[in-house]
Amino acid sequence: MAKISLIVNGNPVTANVDPRTLLVQFLRENLRLTGTHVGCDTSQCGACVVHLDGKAVKSCTTLAVMADGHEVKTIEGLAADGAPLHPMQEAFREHHGLQCGFCTPGMIMTAIDIVHRKGHEVDDHTIREELEGNLCRCTGYQNIVASISAGAKAMAKSDLA
């Protein structure tokens, strides 16, 4: 077992984990943060995307021990319970950016990462290219792209990063 200490959604967490525990497993099974999903489990679909030190990564292809000493943010960390949604979440709701919702947590974490890197005025072509590592099997991306475009603009006016 390996002892790890990290910050998850702003809270310090310490745990003993088997080194082969994946970050996504640790989040879901140890911390019960089940918003982060396991889709393909082969680093292709992006349902497991979380932010590690502020950058989008695939938590199914990251060991929990590799996050030791680092900061992780999951979909649960975007807005407090009962508080208004994060502007990107709100944009997905408003623009019907989801159907079954399985890919949505990863889509939203990737979307916020896109805004961090590309800014608030990001064109549709760029959004589509940036979504290379996130698969949706219901909506066909049209409304996801519309949601991200609107969410990016809304984030400029919000305190939530």
Added chain:
Amino acid sequence: MYEFKYHRPGTVRQAANLLVKNEDAKVIAGGHTLIPVMKQRLASPPHLVDLSHIEGLNTIEMKGRSLVIGATAKHAEVATSAIVGETIPALANLAGGIGDPAVRHKGTIGGSLANNDPTADYPAAVLALGATIVTNKRRLKAEEFFQGLFTTALEADEIITKVMFPLPKKAAYIKFRNQASRYALVGVFVARRPSDVRVAVTGAGSEGVFRVTAFEEALKKRFASKALEGISVPAEGLNSDIHGSAEYRAHLIGVLTRRAVDAANAKE
């Protein structure tokens, strides 16, 4: 995934000692090749030595007339580095086209080279640019480093520390992606260097990355896509699978090389 012991050394020397002490130990940095392979149980190293916390191993800088990239520099760091963008923009472009944004936040240049996947992008750049791979033990020329499918000159306790790229006059990398996996079905890196021209191909060869000397000679005489007219690449020794026949890949090499030459010339 099978059980393993995890080690997090603070220096390359400590890392190398761990490799000596623990037989069959594997090095991990970004983990974006090794972890999937371990999940499939195709690899089951009893020890993992994590390089990602060694300070100064991801530095990107100019040293003399070479661009020097640290082994744990991530694809996203190379893609967005101002130094790389100014000195070898083709390399920044290549790094920015590996995998997807989340993969680029984790995957490293050292990991890509040490793995020598036959469809990886970086080996083409290293071979075409005539880069030198520096390890904790020695310096290796690109030609000696790559030794076939998933095989390199690295010894069991040898760790890549940095890669030194001499600056080309012009360069470009063009890849034709497999529509499903998005890996290079064929990728061609063309570099016009001060004394010669090099054309390196990834994705197509059954033994991994290789050079096309017939193209290189023609391009040395005249660095224009027209110089390649009438020269073709034999299909012999190229990969043939459900994604494309050897003949198809041979054809693509010609097409992509011409596009790469045009792209390199267009950058002036």
